[in-house]
Amino acid sequence: MTKELFRIDPYMKYFDAKVLQIEKNIVVLDQTCFFPQGGGQVGDIGNLSGIKVVNSLKEGDLIQHILESESNFTLNQIVHGQIDWDRRYKIMRLHSAAHLVYYVMQEVFGSSCKPSSSGLLDDKKDRSDYLFNEPLDRQKLIAVEEKVNKLILDSLPISHEKFNNEDRITWRISLFAPMECGGTHVKNTKEIGKINIKRGSKPGRGRERIEISLSE
Ligand SMILES: [Zn+2]
Secondary structure, X not given: XXXXXXXXXXXXXXXXXXXXXEEOOEEEEOEEOOOOEEOOEOOOOEEEOOEEEEEEEEEOOEEEEEEOOOOOOXXXXXXXXXXXXXXXXXXXXXXXXXXXXXXXXXXXXXXXXXXXXXXXXXXXXXXXEEEOOOOOOHHHHHHHHHHHHHHHHOOOEEEEEEOOOXXXXXXXXXXXXXXXXXXXXXXXXXXXXXXXXXXXOOOOOOEEEEEEEEOO
């Protein structure tokens, strides 16, 4: 299996690891800090010993590094991995912001206003579809943005803990109830910086698309 270093420390940018499997341009290592595509989040990119990694995928308990081209790596060789940290850090900031938005959406629009799917997240924006049983009030959405930006400035700590010693990670932002999530979060809301929230194209009846981007 591949040990998921991003669960131990989401801020880890590089690591050394042993090659477990090679198939054409796909390389599996014994450990990695490349976050694999899943739950709507894009896979990390970066490089393995100088060869570009263009995507990361999860396959059972293994993480596959998709290289730009075939490598001359050999089994059991130690390689040096490095993720595109600028990109990943933006994803961590946006993902953490999306949790705050979720809480505030429920406060402002009511508890029936829940995400209807896992959404999409890359380094440009977080896109989530919410269930709505009434037309979206734009003034209320502006209030959500203001409230989230205020919470960000409150410098609330975000912590992680393992749930029941299993491989389930629970994170918590002080003030809010803990939530189970395997994603990567920043340590403090202040790292998110100012965000913008806008309404995206309508995804369907009874739903609204909410898009979050970083404004700085
Ligand atoms: Zn999360």
